[in-house]
Amino acid sequence: MEKLLIADFGSQYTLLIARRARELGVYAEIVPYYKLADEPGPEVKGVVFSGSYASVSEGPPLPERWIGRLPALAICYSAQWIAAHYGGAVIEGAQREYGPAKLLLQGSSVLFEGMPQASTVWMSHADTITALPPGAQAIAATENIPYAAYQWPEKKLLAVQFHPEVSHTTYGPQMLENFLRRFCGFADRWEPESLIESLIADLRQAMPEGQAVCALSGGIDSTVAAVLAHKAIGERFQGFFVDTGLLRKGEREAVLKAYESMGLPVTLIEAQEEFLRALKGITDPEEKRRRIGHLFIEVFEKAARSLSDGRYLIQGTIYPDVVESGASVAPTIKSHHNVGGLPEKLPFQLVEPLRLFFKDEVRRLGEKLGLPRSFLRRHPFPGPGLAVRILGEVTPERLDILREADAHFIDTLEASGWYDRVWQAFAVLLPVSTVGVTGDNRAYGGVVALRAVLSNDGMTAEPSTLPYEVLFQAAQKILQQVPNITRVVYDLSSKPPATIEWE
Numbered sequence: 001m002e003k004l005l006i007a008d009f010g011s012q013y014t015l016l017i018a019r020r021a022r023e024l025g026v027y028a029e030i031v032p033y034y035k036l037a038d039e040p041g042p043e044v045k046g047v048v049f050s051g052s053y054a055s056v057s058e059g060p061p062l063p064e065r066w067i068g069r070l071p072a073l074a075i076c077y078s079a080q081w082i083a084a085h086y087g088g089a090v091i092e093g094a095q096r097e098y099g100p101a102k103l104l105l106q107g108s109s110v111l112f113e114g115m116p117q118a119s120t121v122w123m124s125h126a127d128t129i130t131a132l133p134p135g136a137q138a139i140a141a142t143e144n145i146p147y148a149a150y151q152w153p154e155k156k157l158l159a160v161q162f163h164p165e166v167s168h169t170t171y172g173p174q175m176l177e178n179f180l181r182r183f184c185g186f187a188d189r190w191e192p193e194s195l196i197e198s199l200i201a202d203l204r205q206a207m208p209e210g211q212a213v214c215a216l217s218g219g220i221d222s223t224v225a226a227v228l229a230h231k232a233i234g235e236r237f238q239g240f241f242v243d244t245g246l247l248r249k250g251e252r253e254a255v256l257k258a259y260e261s262m263g264l265p266v267t268l269i270e271a272q273e274e275f276l277r278a279l280k281g282i283t284d285p286e287e288k289r290r291r292i293g294h295l296f297i298e299v300f301e302k303a304a305r306s307l308s309d310g311r312y313l314i315q316g317t318i319y320p321d322v323v324e325s326g327a328s329v330a331p332t333i334k335s336h337h338n339v340g341g342l343p344e345k346l347p348f349q350l351v352e353p354l355r356l357f358f359k360d361e362v363r364r365l366g367e368k369l370g371l372p373r374s375f376l377r378r379h380p381f382p383g384p385g386l387a388v389r390i391l392g393e394v395t396p397e398r399l400d401i402l403r404e405a406d407a408h409f410i411d412t413l414e415a416s417g418w419y420d421r422v423w424q425a426f427a428v429l430l431p432v433s434t435v436g437v438t439g440d441n442r443a444y445g446g447v448v449a450l451r452a453v454l455s456n457d458g459m460t461a462e463p464s465t466l467p468y469e470v471l472f473q474a475a476q477k478i479l480q481q482v483p484n485i486t487r488v489v490y491d492l493s494s495k496p497p498a499t500i501e502w503e
């Protein structure tokens with residue numbers, strides 16, 4: 001299979017380059033710069049050298065043996081490093097550019113085919129190229145910098161100081177397509193669905209005998225991983241679904257029913273009491289997460305050990321998790337969310353069939369595998385469940401209140417057609433009482449916050465501009481039907497600085 005290799009020098013946008021390439025039907029993998037092999041390998045038809053958080057004088061070197069060997073696109077730091085290294089010049093820190101800039105084309109280049117003379121690009125750099133190496137040609141400028149892009153035919157190189165992978169670069173997809181299809185000559189059109197058969201065959205080979213276990217959460221990743229494994233090894237697969245008591249209203253029933261309709265063998269583990277006990281009196285968010293994580297491992301481990309010949313642990317780890325938890329060279333931005341710790345503690349071999357896929361690709365696999373639509377459209381739900389949406393102590397009463405309030409909000413979104421237009425929506429129970437009136441009496445009641453966000457990957461988010469009527473209707477239902485709630489508010493925070501969840 002033809003492959004694009006992305007050499008990562010620590011840019012915050014590296015993952016996006018892979019995403020864009022795959023959206024254009026080209027299979028791309030990220031490799032940190034210090035793991036690049038001596039030879040690119042026969043299937044690699046092109047390489048992207050990424051940007052970096054560092055400056056040219058102190059950043060990692062590019063692999064010279066690769067430059068000129070195969071078609072390459074150098075972005076930002078890499079474009080500057082090559083210019084500086086081969087006889088051009090870069091000045092550091094002189095003219096910091098961040099944000100949109102107007103790109104003006106000069107001469108002609110395959111990179112810009114099909115583009116207008118002027119367009120908007122996204123800049124994020126402090127260093128600037130002031131002279132090109134002999135033989136390289138300028139192909140675009142901006143109002144601030146002379147060499148926004150250059151090409152160097154002898155080195156099979158296209159280079160840009162802006163970021164074509166960022167969505168603010170209007171013709172970014174066009175440039176990347178030109179680079180991939182015209183410059184590198186990628187001919188295949190990669191589709192994640194086409195890999196299903198080989199994924200199943202690989203799983204069969206990886207698990208020749210013995211049983212495999214999987215903790216299913218009701219989310220798309222673990223479900224798709226489980227379906228693939230089940231198809232590969234049949235009855236040797238055993239799934240577990242833990243009812244932590246921290247699930248949403250009707251969730252357990254809906255999820256188990258869906259697993260049943262898919263023919264997936266999943267055993268229910270009832271652990272509501274244990275989780276409540278572990279959370280008693282705990283108000284610190286990190287302590288809640290820690291206790292839930294530990295107990296989850298304990299409960300799952302016990303179940304997994306009950307199998308007579310359990311050898312493998314299937315996990316729905318996806319590509320962003322893999323890149324962020326080790327392969328990446330950039331400083332960590334997001335800490336890890338997975339319930340955590342399972343692989344180290346269990347005497348099972350870890351099997352991760354989705355480790356090279358992005359979320360939307362997993363969704364496409366899920367569609368192709370025939371998962372019920374209810375699964376494919378479900379909003380993400382955090383591992384620690386409602387515990388991180390109840391600020392303060394988690395008690396059975398507060399869980400009931402939040403479940404009801406959340407269900408009213410979600411039902412309202414469903415009925416108004418808004419559920420599918422947001423990334424995630426939920427209710428949060430706050431740890432305060434406010435004054436209200438009930439009948440003729442003054443009364444203290446609880447406060448529910450509603451949150452609905454737009455996002456691509458959960459790493460950044462904007463509050464959704466839900467219509468006032470929808471919000472009002474949800475609030476009315478909650479105020480009328482959920483006992484002890486006298487106030488409903490809407491959360492208008494974006495991420496950053498807030499996170500999506502409240503804890």
Ligand code: XMP
Binds near residue numbers: 380381382384459499
């Ligand atoms: P935050 O709150 O960090 O959330 O902005 C980003 C996305 O991740 C989900 N999330 C979690 N998912 N275990 C999970 O599996 C967790 O502990 C966890 N915490 C947050 C959150 O719902 C959002 O989609």
